[in-house]
Amino acid sequence: MERSLSGLVAEPIVADHIIGDAPVLPAVVALGWAIGAVERAHRSEVREVRDFSVYKGIVFDGGQPEAVRLEMTPAGDTTKVAIRSVAKDGAARPHYAAVTSTVVPAAATVSGLPRLGGGRDAAELYADGTLFHGPALRGVRRVLAEDEKRLVLECALSELRPDGGAFAGARFAPGTADLLLQAGLVWMRLFRGTAGLPLSVAKAELHAALPDGEPFLVVVEPGERNAASGGAGDRLTVSACGADGRVLTRLHGVCVVPAPHMEAKFRQ
Secondary structure, three states: OOOOOOHHHOOOHHHOOOEEEEEOOOOHHHHHHHHHHHHHHOOOOOOEEEEEEEEEOOOOOOOOOEEEEEEEEEOEEEEEEEEEEOOOOOOOEEEEEEEEOOOOOOOEOOOOOOOOOEEEOOOHOOOOOOOOOOHHOOEEEEEEEEEOOOEEEOOOOOOHHHHHOOOEEEOOHHHHHHHHHHHHHHHHHHHHHHOOEEEEEEEEEOOOOOOOOEEEEEEEEEEEEEEHHOEEEEEEEEEOOOOOOOEEEEEEEEEEEOHHHHHHHHHH
């Protein structure tokens, strides 16, 4: 499949995802395209995604590709997805990759969660260099529990569906999903003292669609240090839950690397 990028920069999910002075395609938009494309091609719901990686993010700075290609390679109940662009000299440039699956993940719950409405207001996170997101993506509302072993945030966001839902699946929409990656950046700021960037997700479990405009909880728990980045990054488990603790979406092995050089751009 091939898509033009010309209209995306005007979509709020991109226009409010600016680092420094240039809009950057959110990784969740690429992931949503992979999920949605596989679902439409195979007429079945994607329930898990493995090995999602960002090789070269797309920055709308005038040098972005005019179009990107998505290639699907099915194998049993999985489909390998590669998103690439082709340079003028014919060379392929990889941007994102993932492996989708129709295998249904086991139901999960998180116990001992705080109630909605407590804790402290999270608005300052969008002003102090922790998060760089503009108004359309500012869905982290409150910090409910602030511990390195378990950070709990209250989130709510009216869903963003760029290009009429072309970058979404039955159980995945990119706007609310971006809040899970934002939660990883909040954890990095609070417990590593620096800005961070998410580079990959080992596995995503899609249990149910996230609430559209209604509050839900996001729980961040650390795993082992990321050996692939020389020990400099952290691997986090990020779970979006209902108020009753039922897991809606869970991301395993979210690799967040420290990016102190990005702090000024985040504040900008």
